[in-house]
Amino acid sequence: MNSFLLFLLLVLVTFGLFLGVTSIVRLPYMDEVFHIRQAQQYCKLNFTEWDPMITTLPGLYFISFLLLYPLSLLTDMDLVSICSPSMLRLTNVLLWMGNCWLMYGILVKLNCNIPKVRPDADECKEQERPYGVQNVRGGELDVAVKRKMHSTMKEHCFITSLVVSFFPVLYFFTFLYYTDMASTFFVLLTYHCALSERYHCSALAGFASILCRQTNIVWVAFTAAVAALVNVSLAVDEALVKMNEDKHNTQTSFAEMVHLFLVQSTRRLTTLISIMWPYAAVMLGFLMFVYVNEGVVVGDRSSHQPALHLPQILYFYAFSMIWSFSHFASLSTIRMALASVSRRAVISIVILIVLISLCFVAIKNFTIVHPYLRDDNRHLTFYVWRKLFARHPVLRYVWIPVYISSIVLIHGKLTYNFIMSGMTANPHLSHLVSLVWQVFFVLCTALPIVVQQLVEPRYFIVPYLMLRLHLPVQRPSIALSLEFLLYVMIDISLLILFLFMPFEWQHEPGVTQRFMW
Helix, strand or coil: CCHHHHHHHHHHHHHHHHHHHHHHCCCCCCCHHHHHHHHHHHHCCCCCCCCCCCCCCCHHHHHHHHHHHHHHHHHCCCHHHHCCHHHHHHHHHHHHHHHHHHHHHHHHHHHCCCCCCCCCCCCCCCCCCCCCCCCCCCCCCCHHHHHHHHHHHHHHHHHHHHHHCCCHHHHHHHCCCCCHHHHHHHHHHHHHHHHCCCHHHHHHHHHHHHHHCHHHHHHHHHHHHHHHHHHHHHHHHHHHHHHHHHHCCCCCCHHHHHHHHHHHHHHCHHHHHHHHHHHHHHHHHHHHHHHHHCCCCCCCCCCCCCCCCCHHHHHHHHHHHHHCHHHCCCHHHHHHHHHHHHHCHHHHHHHHHHHHHHHHHHHHHHCCCCHHHHHCCCEHHHHHHHHHCCCCCCHHHHCHHHHHHHHHHHHHHHHHHHHHCCCCCCHHHHHHHHHHHHHHHHHHHHHHHCCCCCCCHHHHHHHHHHHHHCCCCCCCCHHHHHHHHHHHHHHHHHHHHHHHCCEEECCEEEEEECCEC
């Protein structure tokens, strides 16, 4: 089936589900009460009134206003009547479509804009081909072959983006008026524009992402750092080519690579400033907002008091492993991980001991059980916590092997993908770029979530998508099929729970409650 026709089919399915959800859940549900009420104030052109229960900035409401206001002009209908719950929810269906294309664009940028054609992960051995793929005769692949393989890779990227667009934690909110879809859209747009070297547009999209959710400031910083990293790494790669031509020597140690990286960073300072200043302007504006607002949260801050909750990062790794498990379940992946550990046995043992110790300290001293997690049985996390963690204090420590395995496998896969990507022709440079990127990623993932008391899957959406988009893209395989099957099964199951298994609380008779993330 043509990929575009497949996309249209999935759009029709999503729109049909949207109509079903809207016909059954006609009234705003849970946080929709505040968001829809606020958006309707904007439809009345009342931009000064603010609902104190809302803790995020008004980006989502501006998006809906900008979409629905032209519609009111075209149809000659009153804007207030158009801003119904169903029409406001439709905003997120459109943003879901946008997310599909942005993820496709990011995957193409990460996998197709390279001088050499990358190998399939299952068809190469890292001992034989530690980086890139060369023609068997040592030359460049001819133009026709490269074009065909480039086209094939783009097809694989498109299929992958469609699969990831059904990621259940995000897909569920396609049908409700929550901020997650808009927040994700603008973060992806920020990253895509940076990969396209459109840094001003990227910073502007980053500003829009902050208007949807304040914690997206970390992804603006992440994007700025990655943009600088890519720029310097390409300069280092060019310098290495020149050095090798002059010295007829292709051997460069990792220490020499770090030194060369720092030298090139200094030489390209003017270029880096031109890349970074739009992002710096956004971050400076955000700091001014925090100073004036006396904090990051707007509105009701009672349920969003910051506290150090270190196990959140462990939950994120386990969460990511569950959703992408099919990509790590192959024997080749496990063999690669074990081979990597065995080559550095002493260092690996030391790292393992350190990780176990840190996990114990984090769980013992920094676990926080938010009242919503303990008492609100509308959310799936309530049942996960009660069944898997709260039955006995020891259970919190039982999952440490899962956390550590997830950390090792995920970062091993990311490192492998950077080396195999062919972005640079030097394995030490690829290792360095991989290391720096992963440090940025871990910091930007951890900063927003370790200060949150509540364990909330929605907080993991953006970092998970960043992680997933940087896993190797392969031709449609069993792993991708299993991933899609898992996503669709969870999507359908949760929608059935949400739509057809409502319940009531004894202390709130007559008020319908529904299961959700």
